[in-house]
């Protein structure tokens with residue numbers, strides 16, 4: 001079969017291309033140029049000029065055709081702008097989900113289909129066909145699992161999507177790259193959001209949206225405890241950077257964009273057992289109300305038992321068995337049945 005491999009210049013998608021080639025498929029490498037990097041910014045996963053060169057070198061080693069597609073406009077529109085707006089609105093965004101949904105598994109998938117091909121990525125996740133329906137599953141390597149970032153995929157996408165490294169450990173992936181002598185074999189992991197390689201999200205927001213107004217830091221009763229220099233600098237559960245001097249340890253409980261206030265208090269106040277899900281999406285069908293599920297409220301969350309409730313008007317909420325710490329608006333809540341992703345939505 002013909003397969004387009006989304007090549008980031010990292011080792012995972014390099015190995016994905018190598019595996020598909022080994023299996024005898026007709027492999028085409030495509031790198032998306034999503035962002036113009038200033039100066040010598042190093043970026044591990046979303047394609048600085050260095051990464052594009054790495055992807056090209058891998059394609060050359062494997063002897064597969066290679067193309068660079070310009071996706072800067074859609075990336076700006078669907079990923080970067082909403083990221084900034086989300087921070088300004090007192091939320092903590094997770095742009096990789098939007099990038100997967102709108103850029104990789106929409107923009108790029110359409111191009112792959114136009115070439116009569118399926119689309120493969122180096123994501124650590126698994127797709128399984130069961131009775132004609134497609135299940136999205138966690139990766140075999142729990143430490144690398146990226147299924148959380150893929151909950152917006154549906155049947156329409158999954159039938160044409162391959163995750164060739166999803167059943168492997170990272171060590172096995174590097175061994176595949178080594179076997180093919182790929183130039184990316186020893187490339188380090190990227191940890192940060194790709195368009196903010198230095199991890200300074202607040203600085204990025206200010207660069208795009210300008211300086212942000214200062215406001216009050218208050219306790220849950222509304223008593224003013226101090227001032228802050230922009231709510232985009234805070235997230236629920238945050239303890240550091242509150243500048244409140246000594247005294248009891250306080251955590252951000254919530255952000256109030258309407259009043260530009262940061263509400264702080266004891267850790268218990270960051271916990272919630274019940275929350276709404278915005279733009280809910282189901283990989284196949286939503287879980288019935290009596291089904292016990294596991295809900296991950298952020299990427300590095302182990303998951304908490306709970307249930308999904310859907311009102312007669314279609315409003316979706318999650319009820320956890322016990323309150324979870326730092327339930328953060330803007331992050332995704334992803335619903336699992338054991339290792340199967342059922343779907344999810346944005347925490348409100």
Ligand SMILES: Nc1ncnc2c1ncn2[C@@H]1O[C@H](COP(=O)(O)OP(=O)(O)OP(=O)(O)O)[C@@H](O)[C@H]1O
Nearest residue numbers: 006007008010011012013031032045046047121122
């Ligand atoms: N700029 C890009 N162009 C094409 N595909 C990309 C690009 N960025 C990421 N991808 C695809 O999305 C997958 C997951 O991206 P992520 O940023 O999580 O990279 P990763 O886990 O570090 O993988 P890799 O080692 O391949 O970079 C990549 O394996 C690759 O298939």
